[in-house]
Amino acid sequence: MTSPASGRPLRADALRNRAKVLAAAEEVFAVQGTSASTEEVARKAGVGIGTVFRHFPTKESLLEAVLVALLERLAGEAEELRSAADPGEAFFGFFSRVVSRAATKQAVTEALAEAGVDARAATGRAGPGLRAALGALLERAQEAGAVRADVGAAEVMALLAGMSYAAGRAGAREDVLRIAFDGLRPCPDRAAARG
Amino acid sequence: MTSPASGRPLRADALRNRAKVLAAAEEVFAVQGTSASTEEVARKAGVGIGTVFRHFPTKESLLEAVLVALLERLAGEAEELRSAADPGEAFFGFFSRVVSRAATKQAVTEALAEAGVDARAATGRAGPGLRAALGALLERAQEAGAVRADVGAAEVMALLAGMSYAAGRAGAREDVLRIAFDGLRPCPDRAAARG
Amino acid sequence: MTSPASGRPLRADALRNRAKVLAAAEEVFAVQGTSASTEEVARKAGVGIGTVFRHFPTKESLLEAVLVALLERLAGEAEELRSAADPGEAFFGFFSRVVSRAATKQAVTEALAEAGVDARAATGRAGPGLRAALGALLERAQEAGAVRADVGAAEVMALLAGMSYAAGRAGAREDVLRIAFDGLRPCPDRAAARG
Amino acid sequence: MTSPASGRPLRADALRNRAKVLAAAEEVFAVQGTSASTEEVARKAGVGIGTVFRHFPTKESLLEAVLVALLERLAGEAEELRSAADPGEAFFGFFSRVVSRAATKQAVTEALAEAGVDARAATGRAGPGLRAALGALLERAQEAGAVRADVGAAEVMALLAGMSYAAGRAGAREDVLRIAFDGLRPCPDRAAARG
DNA sequence: CATGAATGAGTGTTCATTCAT
DNA sequence: TATGAATGAACACTCATTCAT
Numbered sequence: 001m002t003s004p005a006s007g008r009p010l011r012a013d014a015l016r017n018r019a020k021v022l023a024a025a026e027e028v029f030a031v032q033g034t035s036a037s038t039e040e041v042a043r044k045a046g047v048g049i050g051t052v053f054r055h056f057p058t059k060e061s062l063l064e065a066v067l068v069a070l071l072e073r074l075a076g077e078a079e080e081l082r083s084a085a086d087p088g089e090a091f092f093g094f095f096s097r098v099v100s101r102a103a104t105k106q107a108v109t110e111a112l113a114e115a116g117v118d119a120r121a122a123t124g125r126a127g128p129g130l131r132a133a134l135g136a137l138l139e140r141a142q143e144a145g146a147v148r149a150d151v152g153a154a155e156v157m158a159l160l161a162g163m164s165y166a167a168g169r170a171g172a173r174e175d176v177l178r179i180a181f182d183g184l185r186p187c188p189d190r191a192a193a194r195g
Numbered sequence: 196m197t198s199p200a201s202g203r204p205l206r207a208d209a210l211r212n213r214a215k216v217l218a219a220a221e222e223v224f225a226v227q228g229t230s231a232s233t234e235e236v237a238r239k240a241g242v243g244i245g246t247v248f249r250h251f252p253t254k255e256s257l258l259e260a261v262l263v264a265l266l267e268r269l270a271g272e273a274e275e276l277r278s279a280a281d282p283g284e285a286f287f288g289f290f291s292r293v294v295s296r297a298a299t300k301q302a303v304t305e306a307l308a309e310a311g312v313d314a315r316a317a318t319g320r321a322g323p324g325l326r327a328a329l330g331a332l333l334e335r336a337q338e339a340g341a342v343r344a345d346v347g348a349a350e351v352m353a354l355l356a357g358m359s360y361a362a363g364r365a366g367a368r369e370d371v372l373r374i375a376f377d378g379l380r381p382c383p384d385r386a387a388a389r390g
Numbered sequence: 391m392t393s394p395a396s397g398r399p400l401r402a403d404a405l406r407n408r409a410k411v412l413a414a415a416e417e418v419f420a421v422q423g424t425s426a427s428t429e430e431v432a433r434k435a436g437v438g439i440g441t442v443f444r445h446f447p448t449k450e451s452l453l454e455a456v457l458v459a460l461l462e463r464l465a466g467e468a469e470e471l472r473s474a475a476d477p478g479e480a481f482f483g484f485f486s487r488v489v490s491r492a493a494t495k496q497a498v499t500e501a502l503a504e505a506g507v508d509a510r511a512a513t514g515r516a517g518p519g520l521r522a523a524l525g526a527l528l529e530r531a532q533e534a535g536a537v538r539a540d541v542g543a544a545e546v547m548a549l550l551a552g553m554s555y556a557a558g559r560a561g562a563r564e565d566v567l568r569i570a571f572d573g574l575r576p577c578p579d580r581a582a583a584r585g
Numbered sequence: 586m587t588s589p590a591s592g593r594p595l596r597a598d599a600l601r602n603r604a605k606v607l608a609a610a611e612e613v614f615a616v617q618g619t620s621a622s623t624e625e626v627a628r629k630a631g632v633g634i635g636t637v638f639r640h641f642p643t644k645e646s647l648l649e650a651v652l653v654a655l656l657e658r659l660a661g662e663a664e665e666l667r668s669a670a671d672p673g674e675a676f677f678g679f680f681s682r683v684v685s686r687a688a689t690k691q692a693v694t695e696a697l698a699e700a701g702v703d704a705r706a707a708t709g710r711a712g713p714g715l716r717a718a719l720g721a722l723l724e725r726a727q728e729a730g731a732v733r734a735d736v737g738a739a740e741v742m743a744l745l746a747g748m749s750y751a752a753g754r755a756g757a758r759e760d761v762l763r764i765a766f767d768g769l770r771p772c773p774d775r776a777a778a779r780g
Numbered sequence: 781c782a783t784g785a786a787t788g789a790g791t792g793t794t795c796a797t798t799c800a801t
Numbered sequence: 802t803a804t805g806a807a808t809g810a811a812c813a814c815t816c817a818t819t820c821a822t
Contacts, residue, residue: 014781035230037816048783050820059817113364155370162361162371166353169308175350176357182385183378190377206801209806232791243808245795250806254792404802425620427795438804440799449796503754545760552751552761556743559698565740566747572775573768580767596822599785622812633787638814640785 018055020045025066030105034063067111071130074098074108078133088146091137092181095160099177102164109168112161131157148186156184213250215240220261225300229258262306266321269293269303273328283341286332287376290355294372297359304363307356326352343381351379408445410435415456420495424453457501461516464488464498468523478536481527482571485550489567492554499558502551521547538576546574603640605630610651615690619648652696656711659683659693663718673731676722677766680745684762687749694753697746716742733771741769 024045028036038059042049056062077094084090102108115127135153142149163180167173219240223231233254237244251257272289279285297303310322330348337344358375362368414435418426428449432439446452467484474480492498505517525543532539553570557563609630613621623644627634641647662679669675687693700712720738727734748765752758 011781017782038818039816042784049818050783051781053818054781057818109360113360151370151374155374158361158371159374161364162357162359164357165304165308165360166357169356175346176353179346179350179354179378180375181378182382183374183376185385187377187382188384190380190382206804206806208801212806233793234791244793245808246806248793249808252793407803428797429795432805439797440804441802443797444802447797499750503750541760541764545764548751548761549764551754552747552749554747555694555698555750556747559746565736566743569736569740569744569768570765571768572772573764573766575775577767577772578774580770580772596783596785598822602785623814624812634813635787635815636785639787642814644813 014055017045017047017051021047021052021055021062022065022069025062026069026105026107029063029066029107033106034110038062066107067114070105070108070111071115071127074111075130075133078130078137082133082136082140087137087140087144091141091147094134094137095156095163095181096177098160099163099167100173103167103173106168109161109164112157112164115157115161134160145186147184151184159184209250212240212242212246216242216247216250216257217260217264220257221264221300221302224258224261224302228301229305233257261302262309263321265300265303265306266310266325270321270325270328273325273332277328277331277335282332282335282339286336286342289329289332290351290358290376291372293355294358294362295368298362298368301363304356304359307352307359310352310356329355340381342379346379354379404445407435407437407441411437411442411445411452412455412459415452416459416495416497419453419456419497423496424500428452456497457504458516460495460498460501461505461520465516465519465523468520468527472523472526472530477527477530477534481531481537484524484527485546485553485571486567488550489553489557490563493557493563496558499551499554502547502554505547505551524550535576537574541574549574599640602630602632602636606632606637606640606647607650607654610647611654611690611692614648614651614692618691619695623647651692652699653711655690655693655696656700656715660711660715660718663715663722667718667721667725672722672725672729676726676732679719679722680741680748680766681762683745684748684752685758688752688758691753694746694749697742697749700742700746719745730771732769736769744769 021041025041028041028044032040038052039049041062042052045052052062056065077097081090081094098108098112102112115130131153134156138147138151138153138156141147159180163177166176216236220236223236223239227235233247234244236257237247240247247257251260272292276285276289293303293307297307310325326348329351333342333346333348333351336342354375358372361371411431415431418431418434422430428442429439431452432442435442442452446455467487471480471484488498488502492502505520521543524546528537528541528543528546531537549570553567556566606626610626613626613629617625623637624634626647627637630637637647641650662682666675666679683693683697687697700715716738719741723732723736723738723741726732744765748762751761
């Protein structure tokens, strides 16, 4: 995701500018929400507004790029945990970390939500990356008996999005997460409890 | 919540218009999100823009009124279930119904999120109503052994907001809800599972 | 100026309302300027906005009525001074009093300005009243030798408007008035001074 | 006063537009009063409404800029008269010229009034410029014996504002000015006249 | 390529005026 | 007659997007 739609590679300084804009956008959207103005992003990035629009022809596309970058970063982190010693800890730890990050960055929640839906083309492209990496973490945790066997990656993604939202908006991070985690763990006499 | 801040009760026709505006706003915000324009609301309500602003002097106040109405309606429904035959079914059924409604109405999610935080004055007034009604449902379900004893109303509200968000954005309603519900149920050997 | 344009006389309560509105308008316009809203006037008068518009069909006409009332009151005061013992003191005292009143009530200045120009029909009707009364004061003062003989009522009205404006906006009441008054007094060797 | 608050100098075309807007605003405000709409100014200037707001972020700031420009121009003209041959003629001539200009441009009167009061920050900055220049003219005229010695620049400014108002609104330019000028001239037997 | 001035549709809000109650 | 709800044109201001420099 570091080259433009047209085939030609970017000049070094153009690439640097693109990165500056992306970083600025991420921070601005995190702090002020996605309704922050493009000018604000340009200001923070230290470039002209024209430069922002050269790299991202619409505000929509800039937002998308931010979300994609976030998803890719998350996917990368999940990837690294693939060979962790304790699969259960790897899975739940990753989940927790994502949620706590979302608590301060709205955009993370939005990214997760869209990744699950494939609503936008670009996030749709990045979503599967995270889903696959998360799926791998999930499988290993299930094999180790730390997570119940009857849930799939899609549900976990949705749950992740939901908990991220709750963490950012409705307070009560730890306690709510505990409920979700308990719901993800195996529980032999569950059938009985369900009545 | 059907009379204006000023005190004096509204004339019959004014009340009717107020209701029309509120209903239109609820639908418009549900479909287009809360950034929909006030003009759109007026159009949908079939009244002039001035009428909307007469009843709700700022867009903010209109949004608040919508959220409050939603919360009050939910609280009312919870209230009615207070004496249901099966406390577990009452609690989980209510939870499900709220979530499925949120799937089509973004505003419900937002209302729940704000109700948990007391961010805005008005929703702060309505939030406790829902929280109390939900708390009553929760207690009865806990007494009946359908819900684990160590969760409080606050966590359940947050969970409700999170699941509503997930339902509306990230798809996968039923399956995700199943996980949350299992997390809310008692499970004797949980300690063991947590390792 | 206490009956409507149509011939029929007003009912007692209607007349009372008209007076209340006029008094409220005078105060509101004095404090907030003539751009204050008609609603504000209605509120201050303790009547509905419809009542204001029944008595004064446009905001313009309400403003006019206020100005006319002010002019009439000033004319009345001038009238009373007609037989004062010291004609010079009567003239200059009246002038001073008008100016100091204008310092706190913008509307007075506006009334004076319009009275001089006959711009609006209604004030045009009231203007001559003041001009005549002021003219009488002026003549007596001239006869007594307190005011130079070569100025007319029109110039004095204009000077009055100007000094009222200066008093309300540009501070320095007394000192500026002193200059104007000296300009109005006879001065035998004026021709010499003018070079 | 030809560069924006931000510091960096404007591009040539931007400067041209800024000037066009300022000129248009001056004319529009002169003709329609300061309550004329910003759109009207844009239309007259032949630019988009956004351009007006880019140069003057609020209507208030646009109005201020107009007043400041007027004051600076007047100050400049006064400056040029500093070394005129006849100090009395310089002083009274300048006074007359200002007043006759105000007769057609309301904004001039407003600028003078505000310059005397230092109400707004920006006019406060330009006001002293005019006051100083006018003060110099005044002093020289006093030294030449053309103006009485016991008046200061502040009173003259206030008188100027008042006469400008009278000229614009209440008609009777020349005659009224004659009175004011006579009040400003020395008159040995004034004490007697005041009796 | 980078810049930032120009654009104008769109937004929330106000207010004089009308008219049903 | 009095009321105040309804109306909609008008306003100040914002912002994504374009394009001349």
